[in-house]
Structure formats: C-alpha cells, structure tokens
Amino acid sequence: MFESEFECNLFALRQDKLRQISALGQQTYPNQFVTTHTLAEVRQQFGEVLPESLDAQRTMVTVAGRLMAIRAQGKAGFAQLQQGGERLQIYIRLDAVGEQGFQLYKLLDLGDHIGVSGYVFRTRTGELTIHVEKITFLAKAMLALPEKYHGLADVELRYRQRYVDLFMNTEVRAVFVKRAQVLKAIRSFFDQRGYLEVETPMMQSIAGGAAARPFRTHHNALDLPLFLRIAPELYLKRLVVGGLDRVYEINRNFRNEGVSTQHNPEFTMLEFYQAYANYHDLMQLTQELIIQVALEVNGTTLTNFGGHEIDLSQWRRFSMREAILEFWPPAAGAKPALEDFQSDQAVEQMAHGVQNAKISLDFKPGEPAGKTIASIFEAVAEDHLIQPTIIYDFPVAVSPLSKNKPDEPDWVERFEFYVGGFELGNAFSELNDPQEQRKRFEQQLSERERGDAEAHVMDEDYVRALAYGLPPTAGEGIGIDRLTMVLTGAKSIRDVILFPLLRSQTGDSAGS
Numbered sequence: 001m002f003e004s005e006f007e008c009n010l011f012a013l014r015q016d017k018l019r020q021i022s023a024l025g026q027q028t029y030p031n032q033f034v035t036t037h038t039l040a041e042v043r044q045q046f047g048e049v050l051p052e053s054l055d056a057q058r059t060m061v062t063v064a065g066r067l068m069a070i071r072a073q074g075k076a077g078f079a080q081l082q083q084g085g086e087r088l089q090i091y092i093r094l095d096a097v098g099e100q101g102f103q104l105y106k107l108l109d110l111g112d113h114i115g116v117s118g119y120v121f122r123t124r125t126g127e128l129t130i131h132v133e134k135i136t137f138l139a140k141a142m143l144a145l146p147e148k149y150h151g152l153a154d155v156e157l158r159y160r161q162r163y164v165d166l167f168m169n170t171e172v173r174a175v176f177v178k179r180a181q182v183l184k185a186i187r188s189f190f191d192q193r194g195y196l197e198v199e200t201p202m203m204q205s206i207a208g209g210a211a212a213r214p215f216r217t218h219h220n221a222l223d224l225p226l227f228l229r230i231a232p233e234l235y236l237k238r239l240v241v242g243g244l245d246r247v248y249e250i251n252r253n254f255r256n257e258g259v260s261t262q263h264n265p266e267f268t269m270l271e272f273y274q275a276y277a278n279y280h281d282l283m284q285l286t287q288e289l290i291i292q293v294a295l296e297v298n299g300t301t302l303t304n305f306g307g308h309e310i311d312l313s314q315w316r317r318f319s320m321r322e323a324i325l326e327f328w329p330p331a332a333g334a335k336p337a338l339e340d341f342q343s344d345q346a347v348e349q350m351a352h353g354v355q356n357a358k359i360s361l362d363f364k365p366g367e368p369a370g371k372t373i374a375s376i377f378e379a380v381a382e383d384h385l386i387q388p389t390i391i392y393d394f395p396v397a398v399s400p401l402s403k404n405k406p407d408e409p410d411w412v413e414r415f416e417f418y419v420g421g422f423e424l425g426n427a428f429s430e431l432n433d434p435q436e437q438r439k440r441f442e443q444q445l446s447e448r449e450r451g452d453a454e455a456h457v458m459d460e461d462y463v464r465a466l467a468y469g470l471p472p473t474a475g476e477g478i479g480i481d482r483l484t485m486v487l488t489g490a491k492s493i494r495d496v497i498l499f500p501l502l503r504s505q506t507g508d509s510a511g512s
Contacts, residue, residue, distance in 0.1 A: 007143060014142050017107050024100050024107075026137040033115040033138055036062045039086040042120065043128065051122040061130060063088070064115040064138060066167060067108055068145075077105065078129075081116070085173050089129040090116055101135050111141025159494050159502060172495075178297055179484045179496055183250060185296040186270055186480075189289050195246040195272060200235035202228060202252065208462065209233030209401070211454040213256040215265075228254035233401065233475065234462045236273050237430060240473050241465045248272035250480065261492040262422055262482065264500050273475040278403075278429040279413045282474045283390055286417055286425060287315050290388065290483075297487055305420045305486050308386050312419070312486075319393040320377050324350075327381040331357035342410075344369040347376075354379055367450075370395025370410060385418035394428075400440040400456050402428035419486050427476030434466035 018028050037045070042061055046054065065083030075094040080087050094102040096118075108114065115136040123129050146168065158165040158172075166173050187197065205224065207214035209231030217226050232251050239247050253269050274281065294301045294312045301313040318326060321341050328335045332353035340346035347369040354361045354376055361379045363372055373395050385391070392415035396404060402412035414428035431437050440456075441463070447455035484496040494500040 010144055011142050014109065014140055017109070018140055021104060021107055021137050021140075024104055026104060028137070028140070030136075030138060033064050033136060034062070035064050035115065036060075039063055039065060039081060039083045039088045042088055042130070043086060046120045046128060049120075051126070054121050058119040058121075060117065060119050060133075062115065062117040063130065064113065066141075067110055067112045067114060068167075070108065070110065072106070075102070079108075081114070082167065085170050085177070089123075089127050090118070090132050091123070091129050092132045092135065096131065096133050097135055104135055104137060108137075109141055109144075111143075111145045113138040113140075156502060159500050160505075162498055175484075175488045175490060175496060176498060178488055179480075181297045182293060182480065182484055182487060185293040186250065186289070188296070189292050190246075190248045190272060193246070195248045195274075196244055198236070198239060198244070198247050198249055200229075200232040200239075200249060200251070202254075204229050204235075206457060206459050208456060208459050209235075210253075210255075211398075211456065213453055215254050215256050230255050231269070231477065232271055233477070234459060236271055237470060237473065237475065238462070238465045240273050240275050241468055241470050245275035245471075246273070259501065261494075264481065264493050264497055266501060267493075267497075268480040269477050270480055271475065271477045273430070273473055275471045275473050277474040278472065279392065279415055279427055279474050282427045282476050283317070283392070283415060286390070286427065286476065286478075287388075289478075290419075293483070294487060303487055304489050306386070306491075308420070310387055310419060310486070312388055315388045315390060317390040317392060320373065320391055320395075321393070323381040323385075323391055324373070324377050327384045329354070329357050329359060329380055332359070332380070333357075341373060347372050350376055368395075368397035370397030374398045382418065382423070383421050386421055387419070389418045391416050391418065396440075397443075399428065400444050401431055401437075403431045404436075422482065423479075424482050424486070425476055425478035427474065430470065430473040430475055432466055432470035432473065434463050437466055438463050 022028050042063060046059070063081065063083070065081035065088070067079055068082045068087060069080035071078045077092050079090050079092065081090055092102070092105050097105065115138055116130060116132045117134040118130045118132040121129055121131050146164065166176075190197070203217065203219070203226045205226060207227035207230050209229075210233065212230040214227040214230050217228060218224070219226055230253055232249050236247055236249060248270065250268065250270050252266060254266050257263060257265060259265065290312050291301055294303065301311055303310050303312060321338055325335060325338070333356070336346065336350055340350065348365065351361060351363045351372050355363065359379050362375045377391070393405065393411050394402065394414040396402070396410055396412050399412040399414050402414040405411045405413055412428060414426070416423050416427070417425045431440065441458045444456040445458060448457070481493050481496050484490070485493060488496065490496050
C-alpha cells in the first residue's frame, strides 16, 4: 500500500488522529449519514437567492462531502466540500459547533469525508456558504492528496490511480459523466425505432465476427477451451434468423492486440442489426444517430478534436476507390484510374508507388489484390478523413461476412465511417447465402494457412443458422470509446476508459 517511508509515516500520524477523533465520541467509520441536499441541489435551490433573503430565512441543510481545502482563522475557519463534481464552501465557528466540534475540525485533513448541518448564507464576497452548526466525521483520507495532480509528468499514474484522478480533476469526472450520457442517448435512439436490446455470450467456442486475435481461456468443469469474444456479430445475426428483426447490443469486446491512443484490448462496442435493410439504409441511420447523440450530449453538433473543429451534421461519402484517388499522394507517381483496380498487376504497382513515397504500407507481394487495396486506402486516405466521412464498397477479400455487389462480385456492400482521422464504425449488407458464406470461410482458412492469424475460422453452426433463412439484413458496429473521444475532445482512448489496461508494476498484481 505504501510507496515510500513518507507515506508510511503519514499513515501512522493519521491513525493517531483517528484515535483522537474517536476520543471525541465520533465513530471513525460510520455506516450511514442522512443528508437533506446534495451540494448541487444547494447551489440550484439557493444560488439565485439574495443575501438578505438567505439571512431572513436561515434555511437549514445537511450535506456531506470530501474536504478539498481548509483555511483556519483562530476560532473560525472556512473549508471547501466536494461531492458529485460540485464544490461548496462551509464556515465553522467555535461558538457555533462547540468545543468538541471545533476540536474535530482541527483534526481534519484534506481528503477526509465529513457531514455538516447548518444554514445557508452568503459571505461578504458573495460566496454561497453553509454556516455549520454540527459537524460529523465520516471517513479519513489516510494518504495525502497530491498537490498538483493534474500536472503529473507520469500521465499513467492518473490511469493507475483513477480514484484519485476523478476527485482531484473535475474535468475528468465530466468526461465519464458524458460517456454515460452517450450510452443513454444511444439506447434512446434505438428504443424509439423499435430495436430490442439483447445480450450475447462473452465466452465463445469460436472467436468470430471480426478479424482479430482473441484472448484464450478454459472452462474447467466442461474441459472446454474458450475465447473471449472479439465481436457479438454472429450471435446477433442468429437472433435475426430467429425472428428478432431489430436488435442491438452495447457490449464488451476483447482483442489481443497492441495498446495505442486508439486501441485498448478491452473496449465497448455498439452493434445493431436490422432486417429488410441494406447498407444504404444504415448510412442514413448512422448519420441520424451521431447527430442525435451529439445534440443530446453536447447540445451541438460541433466538437473540437485533435486541433480541428468538426461538424457532426456535415457528412461526405466516397467509395474506397474514390477515396484512394482523392487523396493519392503525388510522390507515389501518376494517379491511378478507376479501371486500374480491376488489374492485380496495376494494384501491385500502386502499392510499390506508395512505398516509394516513403508511406508506411502493410503489403505482402502475392496477397489478394483486394487486401492490398484496403491497405493502400488505410495508408493514403485515413489521415485526411477529419470531417465525418463514409467510405463505402470494400473488396471481398477483407469482408468475409458482407454481401457482394450485384454488378461487381469482387466488391461488397460495406461501409466504414470516419471522424477525426480514424474509423468509428463498420457496417454492411449481411451475406445471407449459406453456400457463399461457407466458401468465404474456406477462403479465410486459406489465408490462415498463409500466416494471417487474424483470418476468420469456420463456424459450422453459423452456416447452419443461415440455412434456416436470414432475411435481407444490414448490421453495424460502432466504437463507443472512440465516439466518446470525439465528443469530449479526449486525446487518448485511455482518457475515456475508467480503468484502461496498463503494463504491470512491481507489487501490482492487478496490472492496472
């Protein structure tokens, strides 16, 4: 528990204070304190009341909170209470709280929790304050609060000790309040449109529904190897087969991948599926969803992210091929033509051009042309997609669960949408031909044999479900963490996850 000898000595000093507090007749760790108001309610109820009216009414309130500032002045003193993200000043006088009450006040430290009863007034400077008549001890902070927590050079300490981060930095608390509002707004959006919220397994015998490395686990009683889910997709589509025409799930997914400002191995996704719809329907629905959530959470569609002002009500659309041509780097040579995407040789020349321009590209000679095209798009276009942008029509080689375009069998009805230079969502018209789905799975197995550890595996039961008949269906997944980043202006995904995964420290068995 102690990181230094200083902390150990401080703990001992505060233990002695606890004994003195107990000697005053106070419980050191009481199990309840009944309040009449929260600090926010005090501000709301009395914030506009004139000082003369407050003095005339002398309204009594009982509140509780954490001490964040103390100023002693002989036989009186001021302090700041914090609770629920709000702060409120209290005033304590010896003649009002009595000898024992004032002795208790002098034994308090920053971070302690107390309850007070008194009347509301304004000081000469106009600050709303509670004139305390009774003080009750609730809990002691046995460790000292950091003096300048917000400016710590080791930013990971804020993530490791989020419990301190939250009460020291009210703006951090506001981010997570806003995250909760995002989830509430999403649920409201889909509930209003007749979607049913469902839950699907987090432990699965086959890690399916996405291209990602899974975490492995084992069920001892059944002697069954299992995976933590990388996506709920195949289970949600089973539900559509079963007649639940509109379903959504706000789910935790787990992918055994690296950590970055945009990636955490455990993250939250929204996935939803709508029968009798295609990807064009979901493009429109996506725009409506993001606009509604922004308005409900921020009161505006404008947000500042990554140094850019972004208007979430203004959308543009490119096919993947159009986006590559739109953002083709001059250093990569002559801009390709649309027909070049039909030639494996021309696609490989594009890849070499991108590499010659010193742009990082995930490219392996001999891989399917469609996979190369997707990699080229990521290399040359993604960083330019700051304003809300839908990228549609993807190669079949990177879309094993999507329906083919009727007039272009090498391409599928899929789109992703981007804001701030990274992907927030992925959607497609669902492949519902069981024979074609089996063929796609077999192609993915070939990719695994070529060394692609993230290629999809065969899921016989899912193919069987499709054989019972999946109606025309469109589905989509949206990253809640990334959406929250955009709406709050957070620079890292760790800033919007309460307890992100961190490298283990010595003596830190949780690794967090």
